[in-house]
Amino acid sequence: xxxxxxxxxxxxxxxxxxxxxxxxxxxxxxxxxxxxxxxxxxxxxxxxxxxxxxxxxxxxxxxxxxxxxxxxxxxxxxxxxxxxxxxxxxxxxxxxxxxxxxxxxxxxxxxxxxxxxxxxxxxxxxxxxxxxxxxxxxxxxxxxxxxxxxxxxxxxxxxxxxxxxxxxxxxxxxxxxxxxxxxxxxxxxxxxxxxxxxxxxxxxxxxxxxxxxxxxxxxxxxxxxxxxxxxxxxxxxxxxxxxxxxxxxxxxxxxxxxxxxxxxxxxxxxxxxxxxxxxxxxxxxxxxxxxxxxxxxxxxxxxxxxxxxxxxxxxxxxxxxxxxxxxxxxxxxxxxxxxxxxxxxxxxxxxxxxxxxxxxxxxxxxxxxxxxxxxxxxxxxxxxxxxxxxxxxxxxxxxxxxxxxxxxx
Amino acid sequence: xxxxxxxxxxxxxxxxxxxxxxxxxxxxxxxxxxxxxxxxxxxxxxxxxxxxxxxxxxxxxxxxxxxxxxxxxxxxxxxxxxxxxxxxxxxxxxxxxxxxxxxxxxxxxxxxxxxxxxxxxxxxxxxxxxxxxxxxxxxxxxxxxxxxxxxxxxxxxxxxxxxxxxxxxxxxxxxxxxxxxxxxxxxxxxxxxxxxxxxxxxxxxxxxxxxxxxxxxxxxxxxxxxxxxxxxxxxxxxxxxxxxxxxxxxxxxxxxxxxxxxxxxxxxxxxxxxxxxxxxxxxxxxxxxxxxxxxxxxxxxxxxxxxxxxxxxxxxxxxxxxxxxxxxxxxxxxxxxxxxxxxxxxxxxxxxxxxxxxxxxxxxxxxxxxxxxxxxxxxxxxxxxxxxxxxxxxxxxxxxxxxxxxxxx
Numbered sequence: 068x069x070x071x072x073x074x075x076x077x078x079x080x081x082x083x084x085x086x087x088x089x090x091x092x093x094x095x096x097x098x099x100x101x102x103x104x105x106x107x108x109x110x111x112x113x114x115x116x117x118x119x120x121x122x123x124x125x126x127x128x129x130x131x132x133x134x135x136x137x138x139x140x141x142x143x144x145x146x147x148x149x150x151x152x153x154x155x156x157x158x159x160x161x162x163x164x165x166x167x168x169x170x171x172x173x174x175x176x177x178x179x180x181x182x183x184x185x186x187x188x189x190x191x192x193x194x195x196x197x198x199x200x201x202x203x204x205x206x207x208x209x210x211x212x213x214x215x216x217x218x219x220x221x222x223x224x225x226x227x228x229x230x231x232x233x234x235x236x237x238x239x240x241x242x243x244x245x246x247x248x249x250x251x252x253x254x255x256x257x258x259x260x261x262x263x264x265x266x267x268x269x270x271x272x273x274x275x276x277x278x279x280x281x282x283x284x285x286x287x288x289x290x291x292x293x294x295x296x297x298x299x300x301x302x303x304x305x306x307x308x309x310x311x312x313x314x315x316x317x318x319x320x321x322x323x324x325x326x327x328x329x330x331x332x333x334x335x336x337x338x339x340x341x342x343x344x345x346x347x348x349x350x351x352x353x354x355x356x357x358x359x360x361x362x363x364x365x366x367x368x369x370x371x372x373x374x375x376x377x378x379x380x381x382x383x384x385x386x387x388x389x390x391x392x393x394x395x396x397x398x399x400x401x402x403x404x405x406x407x408x409x410x411x412x413x414x415x416x417x418x419x420x421x422x423x424x425x426x427x428x429x430x431x432x433x434x435x436x437x438x439x440x441x442x443x444x445x446x447x448x449x450x451x452x453x454x455x456x457x458x459x460x461x462x463x464x465x466x467x468x469x470x471x472x473x474x475x476x
Numbered sequence: 477x478x479x480x481x482x483x484x485x486x487x488x489x490x491x492x493x494x495x496x497x498x499x500x501x502x503x504x505x506x507x508x509x510x511x512x513x514x515x516x517x518x519x520x521x522x523x524x525x526x527x528x529x530x531x532x533x534x535x536x537x538x539x540x541x542x543x544x545x546x547x548x549x550x551x552x553x554x555x556x557x558x559x560x561x562x563x564x565x566x567x568x569x570x571x572x573x574x575x576x577x578x579x580x581x582x583x584x585x586x587x588x589x590x591x592x593x594x595x596x597x598x599x600x601x602x603x604x605x606x607x608x609x610x611x612x613x614x615x616x617x618x619x620x621x622x623x624x625x626x627x628x629x630x631x632x633x634x635x636x637x638x639x640x641x642x643x644x645x646x647x648x649x650x651x652x653x654x655x656x657x658x659x660x661x662x663x664x665x666x667x668x669x670x671x672x673x674x675x676x677x678x679x680x681x682x683x684x685x686x687x688x689x690x691x692x693x694x695x696x697x698x699x700x701x702x703x704x705x706x707x708x709x710x711x712x713x714x715x716x717x718x719x720x721x722x723x724x725x726x727x728x729x730x731x732x733x734x735x736x737x738x739x740x741x742x743x744x745x746x747x748x749x750x751x752x753x754x755x756x757x758x759x760x761x762x763x764x765x766x767x768x769x770x771x772x773x774x775x776x777x778x779x780x781x782x783x784x785x786x787x788x789x790x791x792x793x794x795x796x797x798x799x800x801x802x803x804x805x806x807x808x809x810x811x812x813x814x815x816x817x818x819x820x821x822x823x824x825x826x827x828x829x830x831x832x833x834x835x836x837x838x839x840x841x842x843x844x845x846x847x848x849x850x851x852x853x854x855x856x857x858x859x860x861x862x863x864x865x866x867x868x869x870x871x872x873x874x875x876x877x878x879x880x881x882x883x884x885x
Contacts, residue, residue, distance in 0.1 A: 179628070179629060180627045180628055180629050182627070182713070185710065205708055205709055205710075206705070206708060207644070207705045207706055207708075210644050210651050210705065211644055211705075211706065211714075213706060213709075213710050214710060214713055215624070215625070215710040215711050215713060216624070216625040216626055216627055216713060216717070217625055218589045218591070218625055218807055219588070219589055219628070220588060220589050220675075220807065220808060220809075220810050220813075221807055223675075229675075229676060229806060230676045230806055232805035232806050233678070233804055233805060233806075234804065234805050235616070235619050235620055235751060241751075242616075242619050242751050243751060244751045244752075244753065244754060266629075266632075266638075267638060267639045267718075267883065268883065269642070269883075290805070293805070296615070296616045296619070296620075297616055297620065297622060298709060298710075298711075299614055299615060299616075299709075300614055300622075300707060300708075300711070301594065301614075301622050301623060301624040301707075301711040301712065302624050302707075302709070302710040302711020302712070303710065303711070304591070304623055304624060304625060305620075305801070305802075305804065305805040305807070306805075308625070308802075308805065308807040309676075309805040309806040309807050310806070342644060342650075342651050342652060342653045343653075344653065345653060345885075392714070393714075393717075395642055395643065395714065396641035396642060396643050396699070396702070396714040396715075396717065396718040397638060397639055397641050397642075397718040397719070397883070398627055398629065398630055398714070398717040398718050399629060400629075401629050404629075474676065474677065474678070474806070476754075
């Protein structure tokens, strides 16, 4: 029987990831349905000979995608095409292929810097209302993608559990030091940088695409009580840095090209004085990715309750805008940098809220799980499953994490 | 004639850095007055034989200090002592020694994550007053070291010039896209992490010292106009990430031990409910480092105008507190992580302001340079020189940077 996400990985996907198995050390793989193809042994079969020089083939044995990600786009295009041909004869690839259940997936890249933006106007309005009661956008929201930088060390591959974080927060009129009582997820996507840019030189928006190696799903786990106390004025830090999960399969722009359009991208509300010239224009395009966020209770592990359905293409700022903004001051990109969208929330009340802060109006309203339990924020043992699919055979699989009880003090 | 900072590097200092010369590739060095000793060729002379195993000696040829920094403290203690002995006979070390003017210094570590805190109550009060007119501390200041995470890629070694950054900011009632008009420095210090910690497990404050490899001076260059627009609510990003300078010589805790005391460390204003148990107690100690910040005009390159004198030991939060806080949520330390103090400002009005935002009351008051020029924020061609010394023969040298004109759009 095919796995739950087998249909995400058709012949038009050709994602990259890092996997290991009893037969193979961590190295570069791709996936067709439930078959995982290890590229390093594949290269040794000679099936790729004639397509590439050694500088391409030697990236396959590395324990991260960073070397592969820096290859010229033309090489990646030829590789994708070659793999599509080779995968039509899976039965000839014995020794290079493992079923998905026999491999362990690893963090796909060594992360450079990790920046998380806030691209959804709906999320900003809902989250602000949950905390302050007011539906206001931050003063700079229409001018630039607001964001914060998080700790790259906290980025972990899907499936990595983490302990409920301790911190300081306000409770009953005083500040306590205790495990968070408001643990939340954030349904996000992120681009991973391939080609680096230069210190001191901005990447113009029309040149940003060549720096995007691929796209993943990301969960920006958040402790809302810790966040409330620490955030003014320097932004979130300990409320976010304990763990950030990313999906293991990096989906490439070529696979997503058929799902890119101007259709759902919100109209830019352009200020009058030419201040937006370094961002994408009114005809900008976004990727359509249907996303869901689900919670699974430890009391009913076979049933996931879908709490959110939203779509990446409704973001006010695109990945191209994020790169243009990140580098417009002379900051530069390194291979493995992650630029994330922030919470992907839609317009539909209750059914498209990308985090629990929004869904529960700041913990004031509960929601029900399939098995009759109710929740506001996450409880110990809860798993959160994010997934996303663009269309026939082109999906992202899942990005999952489980909350372990807090460590002893 | 000795160089300006020769007296910072006496026999009790024994700093580490990464240098290269016409004869040596970038590798580990130490310094005595104006003599730079390359440790990799030193190891090959056999003078260190018997002291260490190969795992110590092989760190000397690396192009960063990261491997050296992870050595056990006991090994580092023996190495320090051995180098002190060897350096007494400098004339025997031909082939391993270069005069300081013949070497180029490099970034001392490959940076993991870079977090910048705000440890000075005086800075927070002055800076807040400059922007809002009110002398208030952030709500969490007495509870925890507030901070933000910056881009590790922006950390550059002293002497690296950078272009005046572009950005968006408010001007004359609208938002413009232009080079910053409020470029500032921040006089800071930072600890560099040696021994890493574990994902999910906090480092208790009494164990933090073993993770500190050494201390450097840091300049957190800031664009105040860009910062004002982007900061609410997620904190500073593009206003800081374009460049951060660090001094090339990492000064080790053993060299600084004689200058550590409780003397100037502000009394902790302890909340009543035991919420501060994971921080250092009332008897906590700080390092005394006399710091200066100076500006040099391109019109008078031989004259530096000292704008600030302050001392590290007056910070409300210590490096031990920063590490305890950074890891209390389960976030972990990697070798090469940088945790900085934020602006080191003293109590003296005008003479101990660690940045121009404070000194100029937000650009409203000008100051004079030695040559009669006046300034508010930095102008193109200006250099900023930060330096620091703890006492006889134990100093940090300087951390310098020069502002290049903005790139063309």
